[in-house]
Amino acid sequence: MSFSEHHRAALVEIMRWRRDVRHFRPDPLPEGALETLRQAMDLAPSVGNARPWRVIRVRDPELRAAVRAEFTRCNAEAAGVYDEEERQEYLRLKLAGLDAAPEQLAVFTETAPEAGRGLGRRTMPETLEQSTAMAIHALWLAARAANIGLGMVSILEPARIAALFDAPESWRFTAYLCLGLPEFEDDTPLLHRADWQRNLPTSWEDR
Amino acid sequence: MSFSEHHRAALVEIMRWRRDVRHFRPDPLPEGALETLRQAMDLAPSVGNARPWRVIRVRDPELRAAVRAEFTRCNAEAAGVYDEEERQEYLRLKLAGLDAAPEQLAVFTETAPEAGRGLGRRTMPETLEQSTAMAIHALWLAARAANIGLGMVSILEPARIAALFDAPESWRFTAYLCLGLPEFEDDTPLLHRADWQRNLPTSWEDR
Numbered sequence: 001m002s003f004s005e006h007h008r009a010a011l012v013e014i015m016r017w018r019r020d021v022r023h024f025r026p027d028p029l030p031e032g033a034l035e036t037l038r039q040a041m042d043l044a045p046s047v048g049n050a051r052p053w054r055v056i057r058v059r060d061p062e063l064r065a066a067v068r069a070e071f072t073r074c075n076a077e078a079a080g081v082y083d084e085e086e087r088q089e090y091l092r093l094k095l096a097g098l099d100a101a102p103e104q105l106a107v108f109t110e111t112a113p114e115a116g117r118g119l120g121r122r123t124m125p126e127t128l129e130q131s132t133a134m135a136i137h138a139l140w141l142a143a144r145a146a147n148i149g150l151g152m153v154s155i156l157e158p159a160r161i162a163a164l165f166d167a168p169e170s171w172r173f174t175a176y177l178c179l180g181l182p183e184f185e186d187d188t189p190l191l192h193r194a195d196w197q198r199n200l201p202t203s204w205e206d207r
Numbered sequence: 208m209s210f211s212e213h214h215r216a217a218l219v220e221i222m223r224w225r226r227d228v229r230h231f232r233p234d235p236l237p238e239g240a241l242e243t244l245r246q247a248m249d250l251a252p253s254v255g256n257a258r259p260w261r262v263i264r265v266r267d268p269e270l271r272a273a274v275r276a277e278f279t280r281c282n283a284e285a286a287g288v289y290d291e292e293e294r295q296e297y298l299r300l301k302l303a304g305l306d307a308a309p310e311q312l313a314v315f316t317e318t319a320p321e322a323g324r325g326l327g328r329r330t331m332p333e334t335l336e337q338s339t340a341m342a343i344h345a346l347w348l349a350a351r352a353a354n355i356g357l358g359m360v361s362i363l364e365p366a367r368i369a370a371l372f373d374a375p376e377s378w379r380f381t382a383y384l385c386l387g388l389p390e391f392e393d394d395t396p397l398l399h400r401a402d403w404q405r406n407l408p409t410s411w412e413d414r
Contacts, residue, residue, distance in 0.1 A: 001224045001392065008352045010217035015250040015345060017208045022220035041409045043222040045347065047361060049396065055411045063414060078329045086324070095327070116404050117293070120302070122285045124361045129333065130382070133340035135409075138222060140252065141348075143216045152330045154254060165414070174337070185208065189256065197256035197323050202248045202342075204262045206272060207372070 013018045015147050019189060021149025024100040024180030033146055034103065037103070037179075041141030046131035048116025053132040054108040056165055064165050067106075067156070067176060068098045093194055097151045101178035106161065107136060108171040137162045139177075149182035221352050226396060228356025231307040231387030240353055241310065247349030251342035254334035255323025260342045260381070261315040263372055273371050274313075274363070274383060275305045281362045300401055304358045306336075308385035313345060313368065315378040339381045346384075356389035 034057070041053060058064055074198040079090050098104070113123070121127045136152065143150045158173035167173070189196050212404040241264070248260060265271055286297050305311070318332070328334045344358065350357045365380035374380070398404050 001220075002354055003221065003224075003352045004291075007217045007221055009350045010214045011221055011348060012250075013208075013246075014210065014218055015247065016351075017210075018250070018252065020252060027348070038409050040219075040222065042406070043219075043225070045225065045227060045344070045359070047400040049406065051407050053409060056410065057410060057413045060414050074330050074339070078325075081230065081325070081329065090326070093326075115407055116398075118285075119297070119300075119398070119403065120361050122288065122362070123364050126336065127361045127382075130336070130340035130343075131233050133337035134344040136337075137252070137341040137344045141218060142215075142222075145210045145218045147209055152252070152311055154327050154334045157330050175334075190325075191256040191326070192220050196326065199249075199256065200258050200322055202258065202260060202262060204243055204245050204264065206264045207267055 014141055018140060018144045019149065019186055020151055021182045022094045022097045022151045022190065023183035024097045024102070024149060024178065026100050026102055027181055027182055028102050029148060029179065033148060037139045037142055037147060040138045041135040044131065044135035044138040047121050047127035048119030050113045050116030050128065050131065052110040052113045052128045053135045054110055054171055056106040057107055058104040060183040063164065064098070064104060067161070070156050070160055070164070071096050071098060071153060074095060074157060078155055089196065093196060096153050097180065098153065101151070101180045103179040105177040105179065106165055107132060107174045107177060108162070108167055109174050110170055111172050112170040129172065129174060136175060136177065143179060148179055151178040153178060221348055223346040225347060225351045226356065226393055227358055228389045229243055229301045229304045229358045229397065230390035231304045231309070231385065232390050233307050233309055234388055235309050236355060236386065240355060243353060244346045244349055247345045248342040251338070251345040253323070253338035255326030256327050257320045257323025257335065257338065259317040259320045259335045260339040261317055261378055263292060265311040265313055270371065271305070271311060274368065277367055277371070278303050278305055278360060281364060285362055296403065298408040300403060302362060303360050304387065305360070308358070308387045310386040312384040312386065313372055314339060314381045314384060315369070315374055316381050317377055318379050319377040336381060343382060343384065347360065350386060355386055358385040360385060
């Protein structure tokens with residue numbers, strides 16, 4: 001397989017237009033969309049081919065409400081660490097789309113998978129969580145290519161989310177993903193547009 | 208921006224043909240290729256837009272030799288934990304391309320970045336390392352689209368690699384990347400082909 005400029009241009013456009021979306025329309029996702037996203041995760045790299053990501057599609061309204069309550073609690077605590085001016089700015093940011101997102105996925109990492117037979121993670125067990133992060137990125141790009149918005153929510157306490165989902169002892173909570181059709185299109189990422197943090201270039205040096 | 212089937216097909220093809228490459232031709236990368244890879248990292252998501260990835264392009268032959276020695280040491284120790292039959296199988300796997308890869312990148316994560324102003328990582332500081340993992344995945348896809356192979360080496364001791372590069376206290380070693388033109392094309396991922404670990408589907412349940 002040899003890729004051409006056509007593939008490279010498509011990839012860069014998808015990456016350039018990937019967004020962290022927090023404003024969703026409540027409409028359901030197109031038929032088959034979730035299956036496409038699941039397949040994208042299947043194509044992600046993983047240490048030793050261990051594929052440690054574990055996904056729960058959250059449909060139960062009570063579970064959703066419990067996650068939302070956890071977010072609200074953690075977000076209020078997070079706001080408290082900023083000084084008054086920054087706190088007002090923080091509180092203006094919309095950091096979750098938990099109220100409207102029609103699809104919600106709780107993503108965990110199996111920290112003791114049989115698959116992979118331990119390969120490549122003896123000195124760096126964190127490679128399992130790196131693998132899950134890459135699988136989320138694969139899903140994110142596939143979502144964007146399908147014109148579906150994704151917001152990754154990390155203002156949560158991992159242990160409490162694991163307890164909420166009665167996750168096995170060896171699962172570690174990685175991220176909560178909100179998915180849906182975006183309410184509007186951004187030409188500038190949200191945090192850049194909101195003046196929270198502008199885009200800095202990658203730090204890259206030669207030795 | 209609205210993406211069409213053309214973009215989705217290109218993305219899936221690139222993801223499907225992404226490989227962990229360990230067999231490189233020694234030829235240098237095409238002119239401008241590294242800059243393309245750096246730009247792909249710039250497009251990765253990051254918590255609070257903190258962009259915590261830090262990249263060192265390793266050219267110094269002494270540094271390369273030191274990394275190679277560290278890999279050899281860790282790999283021998285890793286082989287030791289398997290029983291005899293599995294150990295022979297392990298030792299037949301080629302797990303690094305450090306001898307031939309014309310380009311090598313040491314990737315670190317800044318665990319205390321100013322950028323992002325702490326947003327989104329109070330309860331989950333690991334979101335910084337998730338961000339770096341996603342940036343590596345972005346670079347990996349861009350490399351594949353440019354017909355460049357990438358092997359991610361994690362059989363290394365993070366603290367020793369950080370010391371080797373005299374990294375700041377707040378940097379954590381994330382991965383060592385070998386890049387080059389692949390020696391051959393696989394239609395099956397290496398670990399699957401070598402019967403180490405077949406491809407399992409993503410675990411996905413509804414609640």
